[in-house]
Amino acid sequence: MATHPEIPEVSDEKLVRRAQRGNMPAFExxxxxxxxxxxxxxxxxxxxxxxxxxxxxxxxxxGWQRLKQFHGDSSFVTWMxxxxxxxxxxxxxxxxxxxxxxxxHLEEDLGGVERQMPTVTVNPTEGLERTELxxxxxxxxxxxxxxxxxxxxxxxxxxLEYKEIAKRMQCSIGTVMxxxxxxxxxxxxxxxxxxREQQS
Amino acid sequence: MKTELMLKLQSWVDGELPEAEAARMAEWVxxxxxxxxxxxxxxxxxxxxxGNEPQVALTESREFY
Numbered sequence: 001m002a003t004h005p006e007i008p009e010v011s012d013e014k015l016v017r018r019a020q021r022g023n024m025p026a027f028e029x030x031x032x033x034x035x036x037x038x039x040x041x042x043x044x045x046x047x048x049x050x051x052x053x054x055x056x057x058x059x060x061x062x063g064w065q066r067l068k069q070f071h072g073d074s075s076f077v078t079w080m081x082x083x084x085x086x087x088x089x090x091x092x093x094x095x096x097x098x099x100x101x102x103x104x105h106l107e108e109d110l111g112g113v114e115r116q117m118p119t120v121t122v123n124p125t126e127g128l129e130r131t132e133l134x135x136x137x138x139x140x141x142x143x144x145x146x147x148x149x150x151x152x153x154x155x156x157x158x159x160l161e162y163k164e165i166a167k168r169m170q171c172s173i174g175t176v177m178x179x180x181x182x183x184x185x186x187x188x189x190x191x192x193x194x195x196r197e198q199q200s
Numbered sequence: 201m202k203t204e205l206m207l208k209l210q211s212w213v214d215g216e217l218p219e220a221e222a223a224r225m226a227e228w229v230x231x232x233x234x235x236x237x238x239x240x241x242x243x244x245x246x247x248x249x250x251g252n253e254p255q256v257a258l259t260e261s262r263e264f265y
Binding site for chain 1: 203206207210211214216234237238240241242244245246248249250252253254255256257258259
C-alpha cells in the first residue's frame with residue numbers, strides 16, 4: 001500500500017466521502033490511520049496475533065465493501081470497530097462450539113465464585129505508570145474466559161449498554177449482568193494480588 | 201449478600217436501573233457498609249479500565265493490506 005503524503009491533512013469525514021466515490025487512496029489513508037486501533041480491539045478479544053491480524057484484515061475488506069452503507073451516524077473508526085467486533089464474536093462462537101467446557105465455566109455455573117472473592121478496598125493501580133497499568137490490564141484480560149473478557153470489553157471500552165451487549169453476544173441481559181459482574185470482580189482481585197506481590 | 205442484590209447494585213452503578221429503583225439502591229448503599237464497599241470496588245475497576253485499553257500495534261507492513 002502506497003503512502004499518500006498529500007492526504008494526512010484531510011479529515012476522516014472527507015476521506016470517507018472520497019472513498020465512497022471509489023477513491024482507493026482515500027480508503028488506504030483511513031486504513032493507515034486506524035489499523036492499529038482496529039487490530040488492538042481484535043487482539044483484545046481474540047488474544048491471538050494470527051486471528052487478530054486475519055480478522056482485522058477481513059474487517060477492512062468488509063468496510064470497503066459496505067462503505068456506501070456508512071452514513072456518518074457515528075465516527076468512521078467507531079463504525080469500523082463495530083465491524084471487527086462482530087467478526088470476532090462470530091469467530092469466538094465458532095471456537096466455543098469446537099471446544100469442551102473449561103473448569104472455569106463449570107465453577108461459574110455452579111454458583112458464583114465471584115461471591116467468595118474478597119472486596120478490594122485499596123486502589124491496586126495507585127502509583128502505576130500508564131504503560132504498566134495497561135500491561136496489567138492486558139495480563140488480567142488474558143486470564144478471563146472469552147465470555148467474560150468480551151462482555152468487559154464491550155461495556156468498559158465500547159460503552160455499550162447491557163441490552164446492546166446481549167444482542168451482540170446473543171444471550172440474555174441477565175447473562176450479561178452476571179458475566180460482567182464476574183469479570184469485574186476477577187479483574188479487581190487479580191490487580192490487587194499483583195499489587196500485593198509487588199509490595200512484598 | 202445474595203447474587204441478585206449484587207447484580208442490582210452493579211446495574212445501579214452502571215445507570216441501568218429505573219429512577220425509583222435507583223433511589224432505593226442509593227439509600228441502601230448509604231446505610232450498608234458491605235454494599236458500599238462493593239460499589240466502591242466496581243466503580244474503581246471501571247475507572248482504571250476507562251481509557252486504558254491495552255495498546256497493541258500491528259507488526260505487518262502497510263503493504264499487507
